[in-house]
Amino acid sequence: MKKTILLFIFFAICSTITAEDGHNLWLRYETLNKAHVIAPQGGKTMQIAIEELKKYWNGKDIKLVIDKRLKNDDGFIYDADSICSHSEIGLLYGVYEALRTQQLSTNSNAGGYSAPKYSRRILNHWDNLDGSIERGYAGKSIFFSSKLKGYDWEKRIMEYARANASIGINGSVLNNVNASPKILTKEYLDSIKNIADIIRPYGIKVYLSVNFGSPMALGYTKTADPLDVTVRNWWINKVNEIYSLIPDFGGFLVKANSEGQPGPFDYGRTHADGANMLADALAPHKGIVMWRSFVYGAKHKGEDRVKQALNEFKDLDGKFRNNVILQSKNGPLDFQPREPYAPIFDNMKHTKQMAEFQITQEYTGQSKHLVYLATMWKEFFSFVSPDCLVGIAGVSNIGDDTNWCGHPFSQANWYAFGRLAWDPSLSADLIAHEWIQQTFGQNINEYAIGDMMLTSREACVDYMMPLGLHHLFAFDHHYGPQPDGYKAEYPIEWCPVYYHKADKNGIGFDRSSKGTNAVSQYREPYRSMFDNLQTCPDEYLLWFHHVPWDYKLRNGDTLWDELCGLYYRGIEQVVSFQKIWQDAQPYVDEERWSKVNVLLQVQLDNAKEWRNYTLGYFQTFSKQPIKYDFTGVSFMPISVSSKLRQ
Ligand code: BDP
Numbered sequence: 001m002k003k004t005i006l007l008f009i010f011f012a013i014c015s016t017i018t019a020e021d022g023h024n025l026w027l028r029y030e031t032l033n034k035a036h037v038i039a040p041q042g043g044k045t046m047q048i049a050i051e052e053l054k055k056y057w058n059g060k061d062i063k064l065v066i067d068k069r070l071k072n073d074d075g076f077i078y079d080a081d082s083i084c085s086h087s088e089i090g091l092l093y094g095v096y097e098a099l100r101t102q103q104l105s106t107n108s109n110a111g112g113y114s115a116p117k118y119s120r121r122i123l124n125h126w127d128n129l130d131g132s133i134e135r136g137y138a139g140k141s142i143f144f145s146s147k148l149k150g151y152d153w154e155k156r157i158m159e160y161a162r163a164n165a166s167i168g169i170n171g172s173v174l175n176n177v178n179a180s181p182k183i184l185t186k187e188y189l190d191s192i193k194n195i196a197d198i199i200r201p202y203g204i205k206v207y208l209s210v211n212f213g214s215p216m217a218l219g220y221t222k223t224a225d226p227l228d229v230t231v232r233n234w235w236i237n238k239v240n241e242i243y244s245l246i247p248d249f250g251g252f253l254v255k256a257n258s259e260g261q262p263g264p265f266d267y268g269r270t271h272a273d274g275a276n277m278l279a280d281a282l283a284p285h286k287g288i289v290m291w292r293s294f295v296y297g298a299k300h301k302g303e304d305r306v307k308q309a310l311n312e313f314k315d316l317d318g319k320f321r322n323n324v325i326l327q328s329k330n331g332p333l334d335f336q337p338r339e340p341y342a343p344i345f346d347n348m349k350h351t352k353q354m355a356e357f358q359i360t361q362e363y364t365g366q367s368k369h370l371v372y373l374a375t376m377w378k379e380f381f382s383f384v385s386p387d388c389l390v391g392i393a394g395v396s397n398i399g400d401d402t403n404w405c406g407h408p409f410s411q412a413n414w415y416a417f418g419r420l421a422w423d424p425s426l427s428a429d430l431i432a433h434e435w436i437q438q439t440f441g442q443n444i445n446e447y448a449i450g451d452m453m454l455t456s457r458e459a460c461v462d463y464m465m466p467l468g469l470h471h472l473f474a475f476d477h478h479y480g481p482q483p484d485g486y487k488a489e490y491p492i493e494w495c496p497v498y499y500h501k502a503d504k505n506g507i508g509f510d511r512s513s514k515g516t517n518a519v520s521q522y523r524e525p526y527r528s529m530f531d532n533l534q535t536c537p538d539e540y541l542l543w544f545h546h547v548p549w550d551y552k553l554r555n556g557d558t559l560w561d562e563l564c565g566l567y568y569r570g571i572e573q574v575v576s577f578q579k580i581w582q583d584a585q586p587y588v589d590e591e592r593w594s595k596v597n598v599l600l601q602v603q604l605d606n607a608k609e610w611r612n613y614t615l616g617y618f619q620t621f622s623k624q625p626i627k628y629d630f631t632g633v634s635f636m637p638i639s640v641s642s643k644l645r646q
Contacts, residue, residue, distance in 0.1 A: 020589035022403030025163050025411055026438035029056035029099055039064035044201035045088035048162075049095045056099055064091050074170070074203075075115025089170075089203035096166040103438045114423075120288075120325070120354065120391030121421035122171035122207065123164070124253065125398070129183065134176050135360050135478075137367035138399030138406035143174050143195060145400055154198055160398065161202035167418025171205045173393075177255040177292065179209040181217040184238055193245040205250035207290070212254060212274060213262035214238075225267035226277035239281040251287035252278055253327070253393075258295040265298055271312065272319040279321035290354060290393065291320070293328040293344055297491055304509075304516035305493045306332035310344045318350035325352040327393055330380045332518075335363050335395075336470045337461045338376070340530065340540050341383040343521035352390045355380065359413045360397035362478050364460050367397070367406025369603045370577060370596070371460045372453035374416035374428035383526070386424040394421070407599055408592050411439065412453065429454060444587040448580045455573060461539075463570025463607035465614075467563060468508065468543035471499040472614060480606065481613045500542070502621045506549050506559070508542030519544060538562075549622040560622045567611035568628050574604045 035057035037050045046064070053062055063082040070077070076085040076094030083094035097114060126134040131145035140147060148156050164172070174192065175183050182188060196206040215221040215234040225231055242249050256263025256274055264274030275291040282289060293309045300308040309332060320326070326348060331339025335358040345353060357377055364371040394417040397405045405411045412435045419431045432453045436446050464481070465472050473496065474482035485496040492498045500507055511518035512531045519531040529535045530544045538554070541547060551559045578600050585593055615626060 020591045022408050022411070022592055022595075025404065026415055026435055027163060027166060028438060028441075029103065030058075031055055032058055035059060036061050037064065038062070039091075040066055042066075042088050045092055045203065048201055049083075049088065049092045052092075052095050052099065056102075058102055062098075064095075066091070072115040074119070074168070075113065077113050079111045089165075092165055092203060093168055096168075100166070100434065100438065104434060105437060105442050116168055116422045117386055117424055118389065118391045118421060120171060120393075121169050121418065122173060122250075122290075122391065122393045123169055123359075123396045123398075123417075124173045124177070124209075124356065124393050125396045126176040126178075126360075127174060128176050129180050129188065133399055134178060135358075135362040135395070136397070136399050137360065138397060138404060138410070139401035140399060142398065142400050147400055156400070157195060157198045158202075161199035161204050163404075163414075164199075164204055164418065165202040167415055168422035169418045170203050171207055171250050172199065173207040173209055173253045173290075175209050177209045177253060178259070178261060179211040179255070181211045181214040183208055184210065184214050184242075185218065189242060189245055196246045196249070200248065205248055206246060207250035207253055208242075209253045209255070210278075211262065212256045212264070213266075223267065224262060226264050226269050226273045227267075232277055232281070235278060235281040239285065239287065243285045243287075249285065249287060251282050251289055251323075253290045253292070254278065255292045255294065257298045258292070259297075263298075270316060270319075271295075272316045275324045276319075276321045279324045283321070283323050286323075288323045288325060289321075290325050290327045290391075292356070293326055294334075294356075296493060304511060304518050306511070307516065307518045307521060309342070310347055310521050313344065313351075314347055316351075317348045320351050322352075325354045325390060327354045327356050329356045329358070330377070333470060337364055337457070337464050338468070338539060339470065340522075340526075340543060341380055343518075343523075345384045345388060346523040347521065353388060354391040354393055355384070355389055356393045356395065357417060358395040359417050360395050361410065361413070363473060364457070364464075365603065365606065366479055367410055368479075368599055369460060369606065370407060370409045370452070370456050370600065372409065372416070372428070372432060372456045373413045374420065374431050375454060375457045377416070377420055378428045381420075381424050392417075392421040392424075408439075408596055409453070411435075440584075440588055440592075445580070445584055449584060452577045452580045456577070459570050459573035459577075459607075461570070462566045462573065463610045466566035466570070467538055467559075468540040469500055470543060472496045481610045483614050483617045500618075501546060502618055504621055504623070506547045506551070507563075507618065507621070508546040509544070510546040511544045515546070549624060560624045561627060563618070564615055564626050564628060567615055571604065571607045571611060574600065574607050578604065 033055055035053050037053045039046060039050050049064060061081055065082055065084040067084050068086055070086040073087045074090050074093055076083055076090045078094045078097055083091055085091045085094055127141035127143055129144050131140040133141050142156055142160060192206060213224040215231050216224040220234050221230045223231060255261050257265040264270060275289050278289045293313055295312055296305045296308040300311050328342050328344050329335060332342040333339055361371055397410050397414060405414060415435045416431045419426055432450045436449050472481055472483040474480045475485055483496050483500060499509060501509055513519060519527050522530060530540060533545050536544050547559050549560045553559060553562050581597055581600055
């Protein structure tokens with residue numbers, strides 16, 4: 001008896017100090033086991049829908065109804081006591097909507113019809129077969145790492161699928177766009193089949209990144225020429241093999257002739273030749289090809305990098321098969337803290353297009369900085385109509401860390417991606433509040449935390465590269481600043497000095513009609529607006545113009561003073577985040593609170609480093625004082641040939 005009491009006390013203590021490791025993401029429903037669910041016969045997806053309701057629904061009776069009159073497969077109608085959809089997966093989405101609503105304080109407008117804007121809502125994992133993740137900051141690959149085995153591994157994959165289903169994500173490209181040909185070998189396809197079987201009931205299709213040179217690299221053909229019959233047949237057979245294992249396989253994602261990857265140019269063929277060959281192999285199975293437009297340094301080498309993608313693709317508009325989708329990053333360069341939208345979205349009128357967002361924070365502090373990205377993605381949608389896209393891809397930030405994403409707030413970016421892929425008209429604000437309430441409960445100082453999230457991306461822009469500056473990142477890891485970066489052995493497009501072109505006269509990349517004329521790729525009114533220094537928004541100023549240090553901005557400050565002021569403003573913002581987080585302490589469990597607290601200090605230190613290093617360096621050109629209290633490093637003038645800064 002005594003022993004039992006001791007044990008009881010022991011467990012009671014343990015449960016009060018149970019680690020809150022963030023593993024449960026935004027899925028923190030209380031187990032109630034009180035609902036009575038009326039549902040038709042169904043498969044595994046229906047079973048999951050029923051189980052979720054039985055366990056977590058706080059009402060009594062609820063009906064699940066399949067109604068074939070509803071058009072959109074994934075859409076549903078949800079009201080107080082029923083969820084109705086064309087399909088089982090639509091019902092499951094309805095269940096998660098019902099449970100989300102139940103978690104939120106403002107659920108008065110809940111209910112009605114909801115259907116996704118896009119039928120392809122896809123995560124792109126940049127996972128390598130050795131378990132590492134390109135630009136991954138939250139541990140190893142959940143798919144290819146060996147840390148988890150057997151049941152634990154399956155459970156993890158299932159949790160992954162459930163989290164995705166809860167926000168409507170319905171596709172996963174499992175491997176890196178810099179793809180190893182080995183992914184197409186029997187050994188790997190068998191393990192991909194296992195993954196597909198686990199995630200299928202949650203409505204998630206598997207896609208793979210493929211290396212264009214695969215048949216040759218694996219030793220089956222002498223060439224990878226897309227017009228060669230042996231090559232075409234190899235792909236047809238390979239695709240058939242994949243579908244025999246995974247009947248609902250989604251298709252391929254391809255990075256070709258970019259950053260050293262093989263592609264159709266190697267054989268004098270076009271992107272369309274390459275994409276169409278794969279599309280033809282996939283078409284009988286209803287598979288698709290997502291062909292990336294992230295290309296530079298191939299055909300248009302030497303040209304302003306941000307112009308190259310469109311120049312490579314514009315003549316191919318209308319030449320792609322119906323099951324090819326051109327996938328382009330939101331900006332024309334590479335996931336910078338701020339870029340103008342990529343003009344390729346304006347120009348490819350007869351080609352299906354998808355936008356690629358980067359959820360993993362390669363250029364926004366990785367998993368160390370609190371940067372909520374929904375505001376960036378909404379900015380994109382303020383220029384590019386959601387109607388011109390057929391799908392959305394997000395480069396995942398998921399790894400095998402217990403909390404999935406590294407920084408507790410990075411989970412919000414995964415969440416926001418799913419919600420926006422479902423409905424791009426949702427506001428960043430609403431999504432932030434949904435996430436906060438579900439992740440931290442309703443007692444937290446939600447409005448202050450919400451403000452912190454909503455201003456965090458702008459803060460990051462301010463302390464890293466304000467006023468349209470871009471790619472000032474340290475080589476290779478892309479974490480800290482290296483505005484003086486130049487290596488003769490690297491392509492010039494990897495060197496920060498190519499992008500800011502600071503000299504004694506001023507700073508910025510002249511992409512106006514007097515410069516590289518990148519502005520000409522934009523539709524009006526943006527073309528004229530960006531072209532004219534007077535009308536170009538400050539946010540994009542140094543993206544499009546080389547501006548004198550003494551140039552007077554609209555607010556009356558000189559460019560130099562404004563630049564300095566913004567770096568300081570960014571730092572002040574992070575200080576204010578720390579204050580908000582201090583106030584949140586009573587409402588957040590110790591583990592997550594401390595983790596964020598420590599990371600905010602890292603973020604502040606990094607922000608200061610960005611300011612000191614960057615302003616210290618630019619000051620060698622501006623030769624002007626920094627009006628603020630400055631303790632930056634002092635810089636020797638750089639020795640890069642002035643030609644690079646023309
Ligand atoms: C860049 C990354 C690089 C990726 C590349 C891509 O630095 O690791 O392979 O994009 O998107 O942002 O292909």
